[in-house]
Amino acid sequence: DDRIGLLGVNGAGKSTFAKMVAEALAIEHGHLHRDRRMRVGWFHQHQIEAMDPTDTPLDIIRRAMPEASEASRRSRLAQYGFNRDKVETTVADLSGGERARLLLNMVAAEAPHLLILDEPTNHLDIDSRRALLEALNDFAGAVILITHDRSLMEMVADRLWLAADGTITPFEGDLEDYSRYVIERAKARVRAPTQVREEAPAPAPPPPPPARKAPTGNARRRAEAAEAALARATEAVAELDRQLSAPDVFAQNPDRAVALGKQRDVAQAKLEAAEAEWMAAVEAYEALKAGVG
Structure with a gap:
């Protein structure tokens, strides 16, 4: 368990x-x-x-339950929340x-x-x-x-x-400890010299704790924007990984493979910075909520 x-x-x-x-x-x-x-x-x-x-869901479960009756398959899909119309969608x-x-x-x-x-x-x-x-x-x-x-x-x-x-x-600690760990590593990575990849932009530091109760709207929007940026950065890395995983990319076009590798390094650095910014934004938003509450 x-x-x-x-x-x-x-x-x-x-x-x-x-x-x-x-x-x-x-x-x-x-x-x-x-x-x-x-x-x-x-x-x-x-x-x-x-x-x-x-x-369709029915096609998928037919392959998973080849010996079952059609009624059993439909019953199983109903348990999954798929009604009569959805099973053949x-x-x-x-x-x-x-x-x-x-x-x-x-x-x-x-x-x-x-x-x-x-x-x-x-x-x-x-x-x-x-x-x-x-x-x-x-x-x-x-x-x-x-x-x-x-x-x-x-x-x-x-x-x-x-x-x-x-x-x-x-990992000895909780998610707040992990947030601080990610932010510090990202800052250290930006400060360290590199010969391979473009330096990642330094993440914005979390805002200071409020001196008085304040609305959380701005912090919430910052967290939402950071989450959207993180999703875009994740997809950019995933797309480059898909291109690099093509069977013939290194054999047929080595120059393109090298270029993709460099792009992937840059995208990964941006992704790490986006993740650090997201962690900082979420932490700031939750701190504000706690203060307002």
Whole structure:
């Protein structure tokens, strides 16, 4: 029943670690020790993007339950929240939340001993997030959670691990300690000379604590803007990773591969700065809320 929150800036290796534990990525060096009888359920946001837009929920569950009757399949989908009309709706016409809900339920249906959730709430609405939280609280197995959703992390994780500098270690502290850690590392990275990548812009320091009660609107908008900037920076890195992962990019166009690598370095630096700014903005907003309350 471990509830482990996996922390770390984008690119630190969180998803790579998850893939190795889920046996979706072969290790290149060293050894990985795990019980072969352990069933691992792995949900990640890219599964949603990889869904066939012409599939329907009924098509998907037919492949997952080939021996079941049609009535059993439809009953299972109804349990997932898909009514008679929705079961034959194509993926292209489902919302992001509906796709995520379908995939999450499909993962849970395998009765895993360990559930790995990589950004599970990106496409979920408030009701679906609440249902996910309740389901995790009822889940009898272990959970490894990777998310930028601070409230979900606080409500689920009772232990924190940190991915940094090519390793994963227990993190002694809470999410506020982690916010300070990220900000300090980002500042140190900007101050340090580099020969490879463009220097990341220094994140704006968090505002001083208010001397009196003040409205939180500006801080909330700053946090929302920082979250949107973080999402854009994350997508920019993901897009460059997709281009770099093309099988023939290095063989057929090495100059383009080198250029993409340099762009990826710059994008990663901007992403780390955006994450530090988001952490600082959220921390400032929550401090203001506490003062107003």
